[in-house]
Amino acid sequence: MSGNPRPIFEADVEALSHDGRGIARVDGKVWFIDGALPGERVTARGLKGRRNYGIAALESIDKASERRTTPRCEVFGTCGGCALQHLEYPAQLEFKEQVVKDAFIKSRVTDLPNIERISAEPWHYRRRARLGVRFVPQKGGVLVGFRERNKSYVTPLQECPVIAPEVDSVIPFLAPLIQGLSIRDRLPQIEVAVGEGVAALVFRHLEPLSTADLEQLHQFADQHGVQILTQAKGPDTILPLSPEAAQPLEYRLADFDLRMRFTATSFIQVNAAINAALVSKSIDWLTLTPTDRVLDLFCGLGNFSLAAARHAGTVMGVEGEAALVTQAQKNAEMNQLENVNFECRDLFDESAASWAPGLFSKVIVDPPRTGAIESLKAVAGNIQPEVIAYVSCNPATLARDAEYLINQGSYRLTRVAMADMFPHTAHVETLALFERSEPSG
Template identity: 45%
Template sequence: MTSIEADITDLGHDGRGVTHVAGKAVFVAGALAGERVGLRYTGKHRHYDEATVEEVLRASPDRVVPRCAHFGVCGGCALQHLMPEAQIAAKQRVLLENFERIGKVRPEEILPPLTGSPWGYRRRGRLSAKFVEKKGRMLVGFRETNGRYVADIERCEILHPAVGERIGAITALLESLEGKREIAQIEIAAGDNLVALVFRHLKPLSGPDTQALIAFGQANDFAIFLQPGGIDSVAPLWPAHAQLSFVLPEYDVTLDFRPLDFIQVNGGMNRRMIDHALTLLAPRPGDRVLDLFCGLGNFTLPLARRAAQVVGVEGEAGLVQRARDNAAKNGIANATFHSADLSADQRATVWAKAAYELLLLDPPRSGADAVLDYLPRKTTRRVVYVSCHPASLARDAGILVEKHGFKLRSAGVMDMFPHTAHVESIALFEKD
């Protein structure tokens, strides 16, 4: 399509530059705010167009050379061309804009951003796998930026190094298998003690293929799991009793998890986030705390070390059982867990009727508006909200302020996903 020159006026929420041509918004992949670029259209729509950078005519001072050779093709990252400090500043702007535009609120204090190492941080991930007949070889990687194809990559700079540095070796392994056409994806899960690869296969694998997977695991110190069907079909191939876990040393807590369980992608940032959340929540020894969307106890069990009683509620029954098991393993008797669909009305349950001084929320992207119809209760003096989507946080902040009479004391971003446009944030609400 047509190539033109344009000035980039903003950075969009998805990491693309924004310009206007003849009054119509154009989202430009690879462009940064303040730049003048030569762009090529890649798609036209009724209300906006899409384009990609062909040439940077005037570069932003925040532009850097991406570390990854596959950046711009692989869809795993969107912002490697923007220096990390500028990435976090852009995410902070997104958060504040959402508060003002959607929630009609503004924090009294903007918290300093939480940041960590921007490389090798992903301990969870999903790689696509496909044998391409026309090329006669296997591709293993994230999807390309267009989403249609598997990116042809040799290494990944943001994955845990044990995996990120071995993408080429994993690809060669799959190419050697009789059932290479049956491998659809590889899930990655890294604990502090072990790194697991889960191979999703569409048909049963042969004996030689399973032996090749075992040998690869032994040679590279990976635990190997197979997934012939849904999540419940995941089972260890080698070793027979592989157990993943991570440690929260400040709280003397070890959390066991299964390879496909939800855990925070960035382990180092997770530890800092827990410390941050507990500092903001400031539990007292006599406090009762409600932890909603608690998962396998990531916040619940550290909170139990500081408060009198903690109740965790989670929608996925398997995670609730893991949370209970983790509490028992860590000798924590003052944490109880319930399985409940938090998108449905739970106000009649015993746990929802109880009184709590503190409330912690860590919902999915859809937010917690259904819960906020009946919680927090009048006894609650402080709410800490951990968010993976700034728009839903902003909406729910408006509810907490307007309906429940809280003040939005402070909020800030946490760089859980460096080099992506994903915005993780935290907010503190208090009663006067």
């Protein structure tokens, strides 16, 4: 933006971008304005960009949207944790449904079923999070919080309205705790994980903790009723501070009478209520019977596999992370399920997926943001199951993969649900059901 690096301009906001910024067109240039909402007239300040588009900060709202609401969090706008607290919650849901529709349409998937909705209490839902820690003497010492929006600085937090209450209540005490440690400048992050009745905090440290440090951590754990773990290097160096008092982390899937055990840093779905609803809906849509042989790809610790195993004949879960495969096997044993097996495979490697036609009657896929195109080629090409339930955390890759299943794999998209796993953020979780339109060869 040479010449005029910080132009101030007025704009009418037309839409929300997929990361929650207001979109406006001014003199042929598209601006993405932080904090602006559709229908608003705003004054904005250009920050960076190119000839055709730019990022802008909100200077003032000259005419506010009726759907604007007061953010609950004091650091909303600075903290990178949330993007939509200024938009009333029903409008957030509508926005996310539109994101799903737009993604499908962009990938030329046009024959869309009605988008169903899975939502729950939108506050205090996060049971997994990573808090950044920085020692910044100029700002008074240790800061603990999420990273700032688009920056690597930490936003100091005193409370967080989206994190689980068990963690929210200890947030104001974390910075003073770390400030009192000998390695206050060598502790970059705290991972938090909340199970039923247990909150675990994993302190990553780059230098050894002294005896006095350990004593302070013990006192903190006792005083606040949390479990502390320490991590000197990789995930296999995580140790409970008090092994004798360590309680396992677990969540329940009540509809399936399941208890799922997990470790403090392993993948679990962030929102317990939405996860339970998502698992129930996907198993419902699959209409499993004892003759079904189910394949669950990207199965993690068995979240969908074990629920499927309650209704299907057999289930095979496939997952790339060996520790999760082991955890999934333990979860199957803990729940006395003998009709489910797990396998460790890299599902981004097309050659790995060489399952025979008809080997599985129904398939679940729940890939990371990059999607599942490699394994879907094997699923649609070789296995040709009757139905595929696709759980997605990225509408763009879901839509790309849907286009493949429909145009190359003779599947129809018959049901779609938007699940609001991450209220107040711009993240969109979707469940889609694909049914085979032709009998398999």
